[in-house]
Amino acid sequence: xxxxxxxxxxxxxxxxxxxxxxxxxxxxxxxxxxxxxxxxxxxxxxxxxxxxxxxxxxxxxxxxxxxxxxxxxxxxxxxxxxxxxxxxxxxxxxxxxxxxxxxxxxxxxxxxxxxxxxxxxxxxxxxxxxxxxxxxxxxxxxxxxxxxxxxxxxxxxxxxxxxxxxxxxxxxxxxxxxxxxx
Amino acid sequence: xxxxxxxxxxxxxxxxxxxxxxxxxxxxxxxxxxxxxxxxxxxxxxxxxxxxxxxxxxxxxxxxxxxxxxxxxxxxxxxxxxxxxxxxxxxxxxxxxxxxxxxxxxxxxxxxxxxxxxxxxxxxxxxxxxxxxxxxxxxxxxxxxxxxxxxxxxxxxxxxxxxxxxxxxxxxxxxxxxxxxxxxxxxxxxxxxxxxxxxxxxxxxxxxxxxxxxxxxxxxxxxxxxxxxxxxxxxxxxxxxxxxxxx
Numbered sequence: 001x002x003x004x005x006x007x008x009x010x011x012x013x014x015x016x017x018x019x020x021x022x023x024x025x026x027x028x029x030x031x032x033x034x035x036x037x038x039x040x041x042x043x044x045x046x047x048x049x050x051x052x053x054x055x056x057x058x059x060x061x062x063x064x065x066x067x068x069x070x071x072x073x074x075x076x077x078x079x080x081x082x083x084x085x086x087x088x089x090x091x092x093x094x095x096x097x098x099x100x101x102x103x104x105x106x107x108x109x110x111x112x113x114x115x116x117x118x119x120x121x122x123x124x125x126x127x128x129x130x131x132x133x134x135x136x137x138x139x140x141x142x143x144x145x146x147x148x149x150x151x152x153x154x155x156x157x158x159x160x161x162x163x164x165x166x167x168x169x170x171x172x173x174x175x176x177x178x179x180x181x182x
Numbered sequence: 183x184x185x186x187x188x189x190x191x192x193x194x195x196x197x198x199x200x201x202x203x204x205x206x207x208x209x210x211x212x213x214x215x216x217x218x219x220x221x222x223x224x225x226x227x228x229x230x231x232x233x234x235x236x237x238x239x240x241x242x243x244x245x246x247x248x249x250x251x252x253x254x255x256x257x258x259x260x261x262x263x264x265x266x267x268x269x270x271x272x273x274x275x276x277x278x279x280x281x282x283x284x285x286x287x288x289x290x291x292x293x294x295x296x297x298x299x300x301x302x303x304x305x306x307x308x309x310x311x312x313x314x315x316x317x318x319x320x321x322x323x324x325x326x327x328x329x330x331x332x333x334x335x336x337x338x339x340x341x342x343x344x345x346x347x348x349x350x351x352x353x354x355x356x357x358x359x360x361x362x363x364x365x366x367x368x369x370x371x372x373x374x375x376x377x378x379x380x381x382x383x384x385x386x387x388x389x390x391x392x393x394x395x396x397x398x399x400x401x402x403x404x405x406x407x408x409x410x411x412x413x414x415x416x417x418x419x420x421x422x423x424x425x426x427x428x429x
Contacts, residue, residue: 012282015308015312016308016312016390017305017308017309018306018307018308019307023322056303058303058305065305066305066306066307067300070302073302073303073304076304076322085298085301088297090290091193093290093293093297094193094287097286097289101286113279114196114286115196115197115239115283116195116237116239129329129333149329155297155298155300156296156300157299157300158296165293168284168285168289
């Protein structure tokens with residue numbers, strides 16, 4: 001039988017659907033070291049990026065799943081009435097960004113950066129499963145610490161938090177560089 | 183000083199300040215705090231004049247800016263170095279906060295793009311059959327926290343919806359007592375006497391219809407179309423031979 005590891009992995013991922021399969025599960029299945037499987041999966045992910053494919057391999061937090069390409073949605077909409085896509089307000093985005101870069105972080109720390117109260121926003125984000133509690137800080141009053149969830153990584157197409165875009169740095173050196181370009 | 187209000191919604195005082203800096207083309211790194219403060223105060227006053235509710239955060243910031251400005255206006259006591267120190271610190275602290283906030287504000291633009299792209303993409307749910315087969319086996323080494331539990335519950339409910347997604351419409355058959363009386367008359371014609379109440383409700387699928395039938399029977403008794411006896415928890419009827427019409 002001339003089946004390839006790729007075919008097996010593809011088949012598994014197809015069946016697992018939106019639950020996704022972890023790297024550990026996949027390497028168990030094909031009985032290969034996870035580094036090897038990761039390489040194969042990375043290659044596969046690259047193949048799916050081809051415009052000829054209607055779906056791609058999404059990776060976040062070592063979990064793999066197939067998702068349709070953005071351009072497919074428009075065509076689906078011709079067949080099915082899709083509800084409007086979820087939106088996030090600017091304040092939600094700011095709060096999420098601060099948590100993602102600074103986690104684990106207390107509410108007060110978030111509020112210091114944003115300059116506004118974030119109590120309700122945090123509750124909302126937690127209800128949406130984008131933020132969760134991560135124990136308590138050792139400082140006075142033992143305030144609750146917050147961190148982002150896997151749901152957040154998926155929602156922002158991040159493989160892991162390391163993938164977050166770099167925070168802009170406004171150091172003097174960079175400024176002069178910028179001025180040079182102007 | 184003239185001041186035009188734009189309708190942008192500001193996320194907070196820092197957002198407003200950054201907007202003012204951009205609008206007045208101020209340099210964030212060599213910030214002229216006085217101009218910023220004047221603009222800020224003017225803005226908050228305009229909001230108040232327009233009877234807009236000014237969020238407390240804006241007022242807190244306003245208070246500290248006003249304090250900073252008033253201290254600057256006081257004649258400087260050369261012997262008091264603290265005052266100068268305070269001014270420098272306040273200005274630096276403000277700039278630091280503005281820069282810090284600006285960083286996150288900028289990064290949200292990138293995140294927004296990623297978010298929008300991802301929200302156009304759809305995954306398909308796991309095959310139900312596989313799930314059913316896998317469930318028992320996986321329960322043994324389940325490691326999860328309370329959030330996983332909430333998520334699992336959510337998914338469970340979603341799946342339940344997918345399974346039972348046939349639209350069910352409950353309609354009540356509206357039947358008046360008069361209509362039922364007429365129906366009963368034609369039913370009775372084919373029934374050997376005596377007939378029981380159960381016979382009359384044999385075609386009733388809902389409690390509602392049983393009640394209507396009962397009311398119809400009461401009416402027929404009232405106009406003496408039927409006569410009844412009760413025996414062994416069952417009501418028995420006979421036609422009276424009197425059709426109730428020719429009075």
